[in-house]
Amino acid sequence: MGVVLSRWMKTACAVFVGFVLLQSLVSHAASAADVPKGEVTKHQFRSSKIFPGTVRDFWVYVPQQYTGEKPAALYVNQDGIQYNAPAVFDQLIASGDMPVTIGVFVMHGKVPAVNGETQLDRFNRSYEYDGLGDGYARFLIDELLPEVEKLKTSDGRPIKLSKDPHDRAIGGSSSGAICAWTVAWERPDSFRRVFSAIGTYVGLRGGQNYPTLIRKYEPKPLRVFLEDGTNDLNIYGGDWWIANQAMERSLVFAGYEVNHSWGDGGHNGKHATEIFPEAMKWLWKDHAAGIKVGKGSPQLQEILIPGEEWELVGEGYKFTEGPAVNAQGEVFFNDVPNSTTYKVGSQGVEVFRKETNNGDGQAFGPDGRLYTVAGQSRQIVATSPDGKVTEIAKGFRGNDLVVLNNGNIYVTEPGWSGTEPSKIWFIPKSGEAKVVDTGLKFSNGITVSPDQSLLYVSDSKSHWVYSYQIQADGTLSYKQKYYHLHMPDTADDSGADGMRTDKNGRLWVATRMGLQVCDQAGRVNCIIPSPNGKVSNLTFGGAEFDTLFITAGDRVYKRKIKVSGANAWQSPIKPAAPRL
Template identity: 40%
Template sequence: MNKLGLLSLLMVGLLTTTWAQDVSNKRYPYEPAHQALSDGQRGEVFKVDFPKSKLYPGTSRSYWVYVPKAYRPDQPACLFVCLDGVLFNAPTVFDHLIAQKQMPVTIGVFIQPGTLLNKDSTVRRYNRTNEFDNLNDRFARFIEEEILPDVRKQKTADGRAINLSTNPNDRAVAGASSGAICAFTAAWQRPDLFSRVFSAIGTYIGMRGGDQYPVLIRKTEPKPIRVYLQDNDRDTWNPLFGNWFKANIDMEAALNFAGYEVTHQWQEGGHDTRQATAIFADAMRWLWKGWPTPVRSGWSANNTLQSVLDTSARWQAVVTADTVPPTAPHTALLPDGNRYSVQGGVLSYKPPKGKALVVDRDANLGAALAVSPDKGQLVVSGRGSHWLYDYMIEPDGSLTSKQRLYWLHNPGNEDTAEVGSLAFDTNGNLYAATALGVQICDQNGRVRAILAPPGGAVTALWFGGEKLGTLFVRSGGKVYQRNLNVTGAPSSQKAVTPKSQGAG
């Protein structure tokens, strides 16, 4: 290589190295809310040790409580929960915004993640990702069942008791990185606890399933949550888990599609909270705008939700204690008297006259089944699996063409390991009772919509009411009902042929 070529390569390498090492040094407009007020105007911040937990055995942690100067215990205060301790210069910002009535009187609770300690107080294991990155409701329960009862036992230095509102509209939750996805999950899983979310540099990536959120948001009936997303264009801690910035963009797009109140700030920078801290005051102004007017659910662009849901109908608790499904979930009776049942991995067929015949033995079969509206298809749940099995029903009652056809999202968790029951509507859509809610599958086996009843995990569902237009579910130990724009198709009713939904 000649000297000119070698010099060119060296220059390219030098420039590349320079660009790679460049860091954001962005300046932000002056924000007075970040300047500390005088001692007489500041709220109080105190630390509390929390050495034990039932939901996270063996962990210990600390949390901090901020109580604004304007707080009076005879009036329940709004609540702001933040993960990873005191972030975003929040107490100082709150002092300003509360004094200027740009947010309500709010008590802040800033929670550290748990650690498991050795006898000499050294760290044996960090519990942060287990608490923050999981998509279940455990940390929301930990806040409500363990931390907040302890907070209510505390008093300020001048003797004021802590009185917190239990209205989700009066509650916000926030965090950065894994704390951000934890904040979103707390509201997503428990909108009865939190309505407002501030998410900074959130880990909506493949650590513990966070990359599933954009799809789940698009499929799930909208919840009453307002979300502020912040991220930086070079955000990453470890690229192994995905493109962190793109994941946040996907979250914003999904929330927009599903009709949520959402805004965002995409800025220059890496995986740090400098930018989030700079915009925090404006984020709080936006999250609390219009309070106490409640945060409301939007209307999703999901066409399956639009076709299935009656917009005027909501879930209602059923008062009648003896409301039960018309048939057992493991049995399907056809109009001609033929009966299919599944139990212990054995699938049986019994004609109107004659003995029951075993038509399949498979240890992977679950305990729920349903027959399609045209009586030509039998669907059986899988045991602890995302999959449902599909059979073609022949004229003589025999079954052929067995396939794993229907795929569900996370069909179980620690409490509900399998699909509770299955049912079809006359359009050929299949409804599955799962820990995630009611998952609605199209004719080709894909989940197109998810309904989340107020009681949480759904253990049973069935159609009933006038013209079979009411969906009943058993959720959280209670029965709820909701009128839909579809008609149920019980296996015992005469055959109807749904319009084809095509091959797409």
């Protein structure tokens, strides 16, 4: 009897469970049927100037809730439609877990064969997706998305995309994932939410550098979701599983908003598709509140003040250079093509001197005069506070200079033509100018260590800043490629330009990537980008020399910081010993 009852109970339970599951499936089907379904349309884009000669398909998803009256949020995905995204968006928009969002699903470019009948198998995928730099970001922002906004839905609703970066997400798998990250990294003014599945952060086109750069750069306002599995690729370019973990650890270290889902899968979209709905919920959570910016590394926290941002000092110049500070903390700079020197005073920017013969690099000396490289007249001149100009040296076209506390001057002469040698000149306090070094590719920025025992010279056409020991007679010894700078993927050199040291012995270098801040051991600790992506030189101004001024193309910016500059015209100081 007990056995019969037991069997009966098992059968009853099975029937009951089956009934419950059936009810659940019926209920789910009913609720899914009730979810408003968006429209997906297919299009083609052929007129790229950034990737000329390519043709690509793209799809546009528009949710039913979108009215066309105001711009919608945006999600862009590389490699077309993945993760069952339109259906996921239907559900999440209906449940309120993501805003009304238009999806743009883009294929990589294909290159038509000469006869036009077939398309080359190489496509443009790795070139467009795996490379660092802003090329693909510009393609999306300046070319494709404006074309999307020319479209309409089948019922005539105009496509309007929000320009608020908090309203924009981007994602992809593998090479499409690193592409998504690169777009947001390069243009956080346009995209701030990233979904990355089995991302290719390995040595194909420079992606292996991201975990290092993330740790050094001033953090950007990005939120990132990473996905990968233990059986992902491990090939000639690197180990995807290890690389994605390195990305996650770097993002956490730098204080980013980051989440992840690790599985045991391989290089496919199975796991990403499974977790995509929850990833989207997390990426869009607290949408109205925006995305927080992390504090950055301990090294960044040592020099930057939370909440202090770049401020515009002046704009509308042709090309700014030569920022220099006097004993009162007043900053002077040159507009080189316009042969004008400006002073940043309490009432704003005012003209200090006109007709400078294309005044370029400059620095104050211990006598209070402003020493300037006059490029057009091939001179070094000194201007007293009352405006009197005195020639110090002539006969060569210099670039930048530094004046030491003892009155000695060092000047760089790059070798402007590309065929003449690059030189470093020494001008004693009393005496004739003479060459004390040659051999750099393009000697540019120049400064001294706080104790004025070492001369530093940046070589713009390399990734090095050279160090020399200054001898008692002013000559230079023990030349070393000492400071190792980062280079952008879009250039073959660092573009290192003007430099200054702070009282703690750090070297600040203006480069293509922004200000690279190096420790005394010659290592880049921090990278601080400028607001407009340009920087040629810097100085520390203000009464305490704790306001950073940069010349940046047609503009000049300033920013309050935690550290103070070491001025070469002051008495030498000995900073604390460097970290090992």
